[in-house]
Amino acid sequence: MKVIQEKLPASQVGLEIEVPADVTQKAYDDTVRKLARTVNLPGFRKGKVPKQILIQRLGPNRIKASVLEDLIDDSLKAAIAQENIEALGNFQLKSSFDDLISAYKPGEAFTFKAAVDVPATVSLNSYKGLSFKAEKSEYDPADLDEFLTQKQRELATLVPVEDRAAQMGDVAIADYEGRYVNDAGEEEADIIPGTQAEDFSLDLEEGKFIPGFVDGFVGMKPEETKKFTVTFPEDYGNEEMAGKQVSFTVTLKELKSRELPKLDDEFASEATNEEFETLAAWQESLEAQLKENAEISTKNSVRRYLLEQLAANNSAELPEVSVNEEITAVLTQQMMEFSRMGIDVNRIFTKDMIPKLRETARPEAEQRLSNSLILTEIAKVEKIEIDTDKFNERLEEAKAELQEGFDEERLQEAIKEELTIDATLDWLEEQSEIEFVPAGTLEAEEAEAADEEE
Template sequence: MKVTQEKLPASQIGLEIEITSEITTQKYEQVLRNLTKTVNIPGFRKGKVPRQILIQRIGTTRVKATALEEIIQEGIEQAIKQEAITALGQPQLRSSFDDLINSYEPGKPLTFAVAVDVIPEIKLNQYTGLEAKAEEIKYDPTQVDTVIEAQREKLGTLVPVEGRATEIGDMAVIDFKGVIAKTEGDDPDSEPKPIPGGEGTDFQVELQEDKFIPGFVLGIVGMNPGETKEVSAQFPDPYGNEELSGKAALFTITLKEIKVKELPELDDDFAQEVSDFETLEELRASLTQRYEKEAADKTRNNQQEALLTELLNHVEIDLPTTLIDQEVDAMLSQTAMKLSEQGIDVKKLFTQEIIPQLRDRSKPEAIERLKRTLSLQEIGKRESIEVAAAEVEARVTELLTEYADQDLDEKRLRGVVQEELLTTKIVDWLLERSSVELVAEGSLTPPEEPDSEAEAAEAVAEVVQEEETSNPE
């Protein structure tokens, strides 16, 4: 078999495959023999249909097409093996199948062209001496106080207060009933329209300005137990209930009791109740260590991200479609799994109409992820960076112990651990040979960045909404 190779864009190899005249004859005759055994033609027994009658009944085109399918499939397999090509995905026929049928003649050579995706060539123009900037996340000591105060709030108890009016921060026990306030165009003799769900008895409301609709809480502040008053409030626009959106409301409120939250003392007893530590000092030390490590980890992650982003500016990779499609599939599967864990019916979201849009949205991220992975793998090979088997086994044992109650695939886990440890080693190697300047937090990116899973879930929701808007029922 004669095979001619040609380098194509997108990491493809073009193959021109010439099939010998012996094969074209052999396959044509083989197809005819098989059809003779299987085709039913009135007046003839199976296997006894004359050759010319068989061809007249089923047509030369069908015979050629069937023979061609086998010729092409076997020809591609033999060519890839002969040329020692590591193919990715399914080869693509570049020749027109209809043209091949017209040109195919048993007993004469047949030439056709295919394209095969192959592992891309990674061109690293530079990967040491890189310069980048990353945000430094500094430990905030107030985090410890915030966590401790939150725990105190959880353990707080409500106690009645007498002899004063309500204040911001109190817990008020009220009876209330609300109606939609009348406007100039309303009939003055008509009864006010009750607010759906706008009444309650012995209702506890925390007197904070951001609670409930504007005006409601401030109207309660200053009331004394036993007092009844009318409070004006305003539903925001927009509001969850569209019928109430932007409407003025009038609430009749009776204050029945005032309570305040008493918090536990910050002492060793408190520490023992909210943690496994014996003293408050130990609890604070543990929280401090935790948040210092968290800040350091975030800073290091920012350094790694900045370095890898800069690395891609010095890398050239012509990615094949097969790899991109595989990465997009993996991303969508991860998103679907995450949504399913949240109790969302994935089948209703990932419809045949929406999936193509999601794939298009995912491609840019898939391409970047692939370029990062392939670049790091290439650097690891060039610099002979490896992970010792003992390191892998130690980490696998640690994870199996930590998740002993789960049925983990040990072989798959070992592969994941091997990849993660190797990636970490390669990135550390790059960081040692590059310069990543630390700058103030928030100077390069917005303070809060949603994680990739949240972005993916949000993208699904956006696509679904767009689809529903463009195709209303």
């Protein structure tokens, strides 16, 4: 069998396959015999239809189509084996099937074209000594104070207020309704859908609602009704209301203040369900956790910008079959996250929405797959090995989480890949020149650049 290979984009190999004349004849004869045994024709017993009658009744093109379905599949498998091609998934026929039916003649050589996905090709150009910026998160004792203050607020006792006006920090129970303000500065008659509530509990704190809304309650007393106008932000989620002026009519029905509990051992025990008996022990644990969170944030930032550098300096040609598998993995992960949040995934991942969701997930899937392939290739080149004890520990953890119904061989391969990528990232970090900047610096620059681009 004559086979001509051609390298195609998207990690494919094109094949031009010439099937010998004797093979095309044998395939034809075998198909006719099979049809004669299986086809039911009026006036003939099953399996007793004469060859010429069969061809006449079914038509030569239908016969040839049946021949080619098996001939192409068998010839492609033979060509892949002959050329030692590591094919992934199914092949794609590049020749028109109708044209092939017309061109096919039993007993003559037959040529067709197809393409197969092959493992990704990774091109490593530069990955040592990379230079980039990353954000460094630092532990701030003020974060601990803020956390404890928030816990105090959560466990605070709400005390009715009757002898003063509302002020920031209070809790207001109110009715309200909103109406658009027209260009003439007049309030329209209709209430805007979604801007009406009764006995609504509102924390009088900055950032709790659109700018100006909370401020409108300050100075009000219980049973008082008041009107004030606010302007919705230009980037408000409801596009119809974005940038619009809305007049709110509010009635303050109740006003309450928070009586904060004391920061003592009793508070620590109550706030942590008796996990910590003393405030000092809880504070020590919280401080350690916040410091660890800062380290994790710094590490995530380093890896994010390191991966960006790798993607800019190296490349991977991705087979479509692998991209589709990664898209499925991305969507599966999203489904699991939604389920943990209590969201009904059946309302999101509908049959009609799946194609759109897959297309939306494609960029992330391609980037994840490309990153993984580049890192795996670097690990091979640099002979980076994983720690055996860490592997065994991670394997036992995974088994305990899965409990049953898993393929241990596949699980081991997945963990090995995970730890290899992790070790490679650590190795690359050691090889890189990193300039650390305060947390939020780079994200602010990116947001500003995005705004300018828009």
